[in-house]
Amino acid sequence: MKFIQTNIRHLRVLKGFSQEHFAEELGWTRSIIGSYEEGRSEPSIERLISLSSYFNIPIDILVKNDLRLTDTTSFIEIGNKRVLFPVTVNEANEDLIEILTVEASAGYLKGYADPEYVEQLQNIKLPFLPTGKHRTFPIKGDSMLPVKDGSYVVAKFVENIQDVKDGRTYIVLTKDDGLVYKRVYNRIKDRQSLLLYSDNKSYFPFEVNIEDVLELWEFTCCINTQEYDKEELKLSSIVTMFQELKVELKSIKS
DSSP: OOSHHHHHHHHHHHHTOOHHHHHHHHTOOHHHHHHHHTTSSOOOHHHHHHHHHHHTOOHHHHHHSOGGGOOTTSOEEETTTEEEOOOEEOTTOOEEEEEOOHHHHTTHHHHTTOHHHHHTSEEEOOTTSOSSOEEEEEOOSSTTTTSOTTOEEEEEEOSOGGGOOTTEEEEEEETTTEEEEEEEEEEHHHHSEEEEEOSSTTSOOEEEEGGGEEEEEEEEEEEEOTTSOGGGOSHHHHHHHHHHTOSEEEEOOO
8 A cells, every 4th residue: 555654644743643642533552553654564444444434535545645745725525535636736835727628628527536637637827816726627619608619717616516606607517417617506505406507598508406516616717719720729838828828818707
């Protein structure tokens, strides 16, 4: 188990616990904690389950990922057993955001919960963004004009679906429809659902049960790439444009 030794110690330290206190929390002994942290033994599946339940982190994350790259603000709980690693930083401790290209978006429904999938996405810095976890999504089609096909939307992760604000636009990931960009209306209180509208009236609105919503990202700004040819919009070119801000960038508060 590649990272379990360092992860146990890291998570304990984040909690501010001594080995004795941590052992009391789990109903173990201090010597057991010490043996795991020093690599003299590895936890059984039963104890891995206990650690997973205590921290609300999936077992595969505990075992396969180096959690020392995170801090206390780097875990966001989704449902009961999923962890998003929301904040990536560069050497200068500046927040980075991931770019989801058109090609990468095809696998997003399967990969959104996989840290390895997220880690392979290109990162950029946009210093004007407000605090919070952001990601960049490609726009397909003309359902949200004037945001055109081929544009990119930078959006902020919504931790609690109850916080959806009527009439604002969101990137919504659902079990059946995958990624969509829509204007959303909150009907959770009376119908346990969201109503999704297109700004292009040629498209009909539809309703999504909140149980089918996997992720929700609130619009921050639009990056328009319409002036560029498709040949120019390779990943390396997109990253360069973002970094040098050679794009049209405008805030839309509606």
